[in-house]
Amino acid sequence: MHSRGEAAEAVRVAKIRRNVTWELLAEAMGRPPVWATAALLGRHPLTSAEAQAAGSLLGLEPEVVQALQLPPVRDDASGTFPADPTLYRFYEVLRLYGPALKELIHEQCGDGIMSAVNFRLDVRRVPDPAGDRVVVVLDGKFLPYQW
Incomplete structure (x- = not known):
């Protein structure tokens, strides 16, 4: 196995x-x-x-x-940032823009979070005269906190 x-x-x-x-x-x-x-x-x-x-x-x-049918492994428990430049950039984006994204989600949707379970993700290349762009769309269901 x-x-x-x-x-x-x-x-x-x-x-x-x-x-x-x-x-x-x-x-x-x-x-x-x-x-x-x-x-x-x-x-x-x-x-x-x-x-x-x-x-x-x-x-x-x-x-x-x-x-391939075994239970998945979804996280690296090392607690370190990846060395791969592409993966690291996603960490960098969240470190830089994460607090702003959180504020905007709360302002527009209320007190809650974006689901990563009920979630869609898309990646595409978009031509641009200044150099092709990578467009990443994160589409998660809003989950309000229940108090």
Whole structure:
């Protein structure tokens, strides 16, 4: 049996070997691209059908397909910031703009939080004369605090 981490690495290797895109995998799984990518990297549970669809497209061993269905690992408990520049930038954005986002959510919606469970996420590239832009949309349900 493989771990979720080993299964994720097997997915990444097979994806390159077979020249398969995340978009194509998501389509085969019947899921949005960001969700499917996160799931195949170990952040969400896959149903048997989703794991089989990805496994078939990637030519994964049955043990890897089975490992994709294990409970997810959603956090790095180290408490440190990632060294990868792309991931670090998201931490940087939240450190810089997090308090402002919180204030705006409270002002516009009331006392509560944005759900990360009832949540949608999209990433796209937008051409721009000054250099292409990366647009990330976080779309979470508002959850008012219950007192």
